Structures are given as structure tokens and as C-alpha cells.
Amino acid sequence: MLTNWSLPSVDIPPPQLPVAIIGAGLTGLSAAHHLALAGKAIRVYDASAEPGGALRTELHPDGWLIEAGPNSLQENPEVASLIATLGLESERIACSPAAKNRYIVRGGVLRAMPASPAAFITSSFFSVRTKFKLLTELTRRPLPRVEDLPLSAFIREHFGDELVTYALDPFISGIYAGNADLLSARHAFPSLWQAELEHGSLVRAQIASAKAKRARGEPSGPPPIVSFKSGLAALPRALVASLPGGCLELKAKVEALLPQPDGTWLVRWVRDGTTTTERVGQVLLALPAGALAKLTIGVPGLPTSLSSLDTLEHPPVTSLFLGYRRADVAHPLDGFGALVPSIEKRSLLGVLFSSSLFPDRAPAGHVAMTVMVGGSRRPDLARLPQQELLPIIQKELSSLLGVRGAPVFVRSTAWPRAIPQYKLNHDEHLAVIAFAEARHRGLYIGGTVRDGISMTNCLAAGTKLAARVTA
Known part of the structure; x- marks a missing residue:
């Protein structure tokens, strides 16, 4: 270790120096895992007391399992392989069949969304006009677009206003806590952008994707939704356990990164008032945008x-x-949860039926739900103290789910800066990141700031960062 910013006089060739990974969320831990498998020495730093980033699971002694961040994980083939490699297969649990319905609030009541193309045609959820629009969308030809456009405008061109209002709008509130009128079609959903470029019709693209999956021997539907018996925090714990001992530094705030003339780096970090400087070969930044903005590089x-x-x-x-006591909730909670379109003028973005999704999320005779509040729609509500917010939400749940009385258990988690919004100016942010990487050899940046916001995206971002280092 070093105590200043001067280049030390040592004869260790850069390839033998460790790779510094700044951030121990899913992206950083995924990168560390893959680099360790490749035989690379690593050093991982995180300012928090626990690894995992936004993944926070609490196991309460009374039998509640609380997910304060993400509540489920899409298990694509890469994620399934990682789960197997980490020895988590016995911990893995699939989403319950009881969670088959996806509800949307329409006209003040919960209505199940059509779950298949056949159900879309026969259901009364969407109008005949929207159904006809879906059929005519099949005839769209590939369209190379000159410039980006709002996600809502992109989907409206394909499927019309009703689907934007009662499907896209609540979906974006549930995923991004954002506004589809402001998000970039190209960056927020790059797979849809590419699908239109290749197929024209998004429906035909989905059919082609299902056919390709069957040809690879994979199920043609969407990836399974999974978690773990002890909650999603089992994943970062297993990733940490897969790393070499002593490589993870927690409560370690990296303040500055200094590139050296020989292509190596000095990393300066602080813990409990003590500053330490280390020499490394490359630097991977897997931090959220706000932390990246405060970092000194150069x-x-x-x-x-x-x-x-x-x-x-x-x-x-x-x-x-x-x-709640099961007897105090009239709704059967026979679904994944319910999302709320902005046109409904409600005080919540959506509610997950937590105890219907996975087993052992609530004690016997009780049910659990996770309500999401705020986002771009109502940031003011997200800033309310719990004692002011809870009565507002209880009134909403009484109206929508027939909930009677007060909850018997409450756990509130505030995320002041929750989910990055990939807006129409997102290219400007990506250019800043690309410039930093181009200016400094051995600097690599990834994670939610550029690679997508889901857990699957974060894991893939870590894999990509590791591959760039070892290329």
C-alpha cells in the first residue's frame, strides 16, 4: 500500500497488479466474480456496510420477509447458469402459480390484464379498436429511424392510445417509477428499438424471438421469475462468498483515482478517518450516477x-x-400485484402481493404486500414521513383491495434517488462516460448509469465489464 500520489519504484509488471472494482452492488460483484474465475487478482471497495447495493432483505423474527429493494429476478439462461455456479439451486424458488394474474386499476377497480394473445382478443379489457390496431401492427415493415423519440410516442405508433394509457403507462411506473412521455424509446427499451429496426412489427419480432428460443431448446415464453428462500440478498452473499478472501473492503469510500505514467492506477480510499492508497492495474467503476459524479479521476x-x-x-x-391478517383483506391477492395508470389519479404507483409471489413471506394467517409510492408522478408523496404517508395508503388499499383496519406490521424504506431515468438526452450522459474511458487506459464504467436498470441488466453489465478487462 502507498501513502501518497507519487509513482512507487517497484518492478511488479502491471498485469500482476489487482483490478480495482469500485462498488459492491450486483454489477461490481458480478464483475469481481467473473474476474476471479478468470484468475485475476481483485480488490473490491464499497462505501456501505453491506454488499449488494439496492438489494436489502430483512428476515424478521415474527415471520415476515421484507424486500426493501427489488422483489424478484428474471431468470434468463445466463442468470440460471450463475445460480448453478454459485450453488444456489437448492435456495432458488420460482414464482408461485397463485401469482398468475397481473392486475391494472381501471375505472377504480382491479382488472386482470390479458395474459396471452388469445386472451387479448377475447378479453373485454381493451376495445375492439385497440384489438384491430394490434392485428394491423403485424403488417408494419422495418423502419430505420433517424432520431430518438419518447417511449409513449413509439408505442402509440404501433398500438394506439388505449394501450399506452392502460398498459405502457402503469408498466413504466412499476419498472422505472417514471413517465413514458419523457423516457427515451432507444435507451429505456433498446430491445424494442432493435426489434422495430429488424422486423418493423413488434408482434412479429416477439413471434420470431419465441421461435429462436425453441430452436435453442429454451422455453419460448418470458424468463421465469425467481427469488431465494432467504430473499434476494442471498445472491450478493453468494457472490461475495465466491471471491478470494480479504479482497472486499466495506465502509471504504473511494475518493480519488489517479492514472500513472506506466498505465497503472492509484486508488485513494477512506474508512473511519484513515486514508489508504493502493496501486492497481485497472479500475472498474460500478457506481450509481450520483457517486460517479462525486468521484475525482485524473x-x-x-x-x-x-x-x-x-x-x-x-x-x-x-x-x-x-x-395484514388474511381475514382483513377482501381481495384474493391471486396475482403478482396491481399497477396504477396515471389517469386513475391514485396516490400509489402499484402494489406487489408479496406473500402470493413466494412462500414464507408472511406468518401463518397473514398476508404481505409491498406498496410503491412517489416516482416521477408524485415525488412529494415519497418524501412524506411514514406517519403521514400510511393513512393515505391505507385509504387507497381499502378502496382497491377491501383492506380493513390498520396493518399489523409496517416497514418503510425511502429511496431519495431511486431509479435512473433514461430520457431523450441520455446520449449526453453516455458521451461523458465514453470520454472518460477513452481518456484513461484501463478505466471501465458500467451499471445502471448506462446498461439498464433491472437485476438481470446489472449482472450482465458486470459480466461485460469483466470481459472487457480480460479481452
């Missing part, structure tokens, strides 16, 4: 600034985990 007097990333919007979200 020699004194000539830094590379990522400060503009602080303007990447992250609306606040509050997650309310609520436990």
Missing part, C-alpha cells in the same frame, strides 16, 4: 469530471411493506 489540476452525471434524474420512491 491528476491534480487536470481531472476528468463525471459531475454532469448528477443531473441524471432519479426520482424518489418509498417502499412500504405492509402485513
Whole structure:
């Protein structure tokens, strides 16, 4: 270890130096895991006391299992392979068949969304006009677009207003806590953008994707939704356990990164008032935008600034985990949950039926649900203290789910900067990241700031970062 910013006089060739990974969320831990498998020495730093980033699971002694962050994981083939490699197959649990319905609030009541093309045609959820629009969408030809456009406009061109209002709008509130009128079609959903470029029709693209999956011997439907018996935090724990001992530094805030003339780096980090400097071969940044914006990169007097990333919007979200007696909830909770379109003028973005999704999320005779509040739609509600927010949400749940009385268990988690919003100016943020990487050999940046916001995206971002280092 070093105590200053000067280049040390040692004869260790750079390839033998460790790779520094800044951030121990899913992206950073995924990168560390793959680099360790490739035989690379690694050092992982995180300012938090626990690894895992936004993954926070609490096992309460009374029998509640609370997910304060993400609640489920899409298991594509890459994720399934990782679960097997980490020895988590016995811990893995699939989403319950009881969670088959996806509800949307329409006209003040919960209505199940059509779950298949046949159900879409026969269901009364959408109008005849929207159904006809879906059929005519099949005839669209590939369209190379000159410029980006709002996600809502993109989907409206394909399927019309009703589907935007009662499907896209609540879906975006549930995934991004955002506004489809402001999000970039190209960056928020790159797979749809590419599907239109190749097929024209998004429906035909979905059919082609299902056919390709069958040809590979995979199920043609969407990836299974899974978790773990002890909650999603089992995944970062297993990733940490797969790493070499002593490589993870927690409560370690990295303050500065200094590139050296020989292509190596100095990493300066602080813990409990003590500053430490280490020499490494490459640096992987797997931090959220706000943390990247505060990081000093480069020699004194000539830094590379990522400060503009602080303007990447992250609306606040509050997650309310609520436990009720089963007898106090009239709705059967026979679904994944319910999402709320903005046109309904409600005070919540959506509610997950947590105890219907996976077993052992609530004690016997009780049910659990997770209510999401705030986002771009109502950031003011996300900033309310629990004692003011809870009565508002209880009134909504009484109206929508027939909930009677107060919850017997409450756990509130506030996320002041929750989910990055990939808006129409997102290219500007990506250019700042690309410039930093181009300016500094051995610097690699990934994660939610550029690679997508889901757990699957984060794991894939870590895999990609590791591959870039070992290429």
C-alpha cells in the first residue's frame, strides 16, 4: 500500500497488479466474480456496510420477509447458469402459480390484464379498436429511424392510445417509477428499438424471438421469475462468498483515482478517518450516477469530471411493506400485484402481493404486500414521513383491495434517488462516460448509469465489464 500520489519504484509488471472494482452492488460483484474465475487478482471497495447495493432483505423474527429493494429476478439462461455456479439451486424458488394474474386499476377497480394473445382478443379489457390496431401492427415493415423519440410516442405508433394509457403507462411506473412521455424509446427499451429496426412489427419480432428460443431448446415464453428462500440478498452473499478472501473492503469510500505514467492506477480510499492508497492495474467503476459524479479521476489540476452525471434524474420512491391478517383483506391477492395508470389519479404507483409471489413471506394467517409510492408522478408523496404517508395508503388499499383496519406490521424504506431515468438526452450522459474511458487506459464504467436498470441488466453489465478487462 502507498501513502501518497507519487509513482512507487517497484518492478511488479502491471498485469500482476489487482483490478480495482469500485462498488459492491450486483454489477461490481458480478464483475469481481467473473474476474476471479478468470484468475485475476481483485480488490473490491464499497462505501456501505453491506454488499449488494439496492438489494436489502430483512428476515424478521415474527415471520415476515421484507424486500426493501427489488422483489424478484428474471431468470434468463445466463442468470440460471450463475445460480448453478454459485450453488444456489437448492435456495432458488420460482414464482408461485397463485401469482398468475397481473392486475391494472381501471375505472377504480382491479382488472386482470390479458395474459396471452388469445386472451387479448377475447378479453373485454381493451376495445375492439385497440384489438384491430394490434392485428394491423403485424403488417408494419422495418423502419430505420433517424432520431430518438419518447417511449409513449413509439408505442402509440404501433398500438394506439388505449394501450399506452392502460398498459405502457402503469408498466413504466412499476419498472422505472417514471413517465413514458419523457423516457427515451432507444435507451429505456433498446430491445424494442432493435426489434422495430429488424422486423418493423413488434408482434412479429416477439413471434420470431419465441421461435429462436425453441430452436435453442429454451422455453419460448418470458424468463421465469425467481427469488431465494432467504430473499434476494442471498445472491450478493453468494457472490461475495465466491471471491478470494480479504479482497472486499466495506465502509471504504473511494475518493480519488489517479492514472500513472506506466498505465497503472492509484486508488485513494477512506474508512473511519484513515486514508489508504493502493496501486492497481485497472479500475472498474460500478457506481450509481450520483457517486460517479462525486468521484475525482485524473491528476491534480487536470481531472476528468463525471459531475454532469448528477443531473441524471432519479426520482424518489418509498417502499412500504405492509402485513395484514388474511381475514382483513377482501381481495384474493391471486396475482403478482396491481399497477396504477396515471389517469386513475391514485396516490400509489402499484402494489406487489408479496406473500402470493413466494412462500414464507408472511406468518401463518397473514398476508404481505409491498406498496410503491412517489416516482416521477408524485415525488412529494415519497418524501412524506411514514406517519403521514400510511393513512393515505391505507385509504387507497381499502378502496382497491377491501383492506380493513390498520396493518399489523409496517416497514418503510425511502429511496431519495431511486431509479435512473433514461430520457431523450441520455446520449449526453453516455458521451461523458465514453470520454472518460477513452481518456484513461484501463478505466471501465458500467451499471445502471448506462446498461439498464433491472437485476438481470446489472449482472450482465458486470459480466461485460469483466470481459472487457480480460479481452
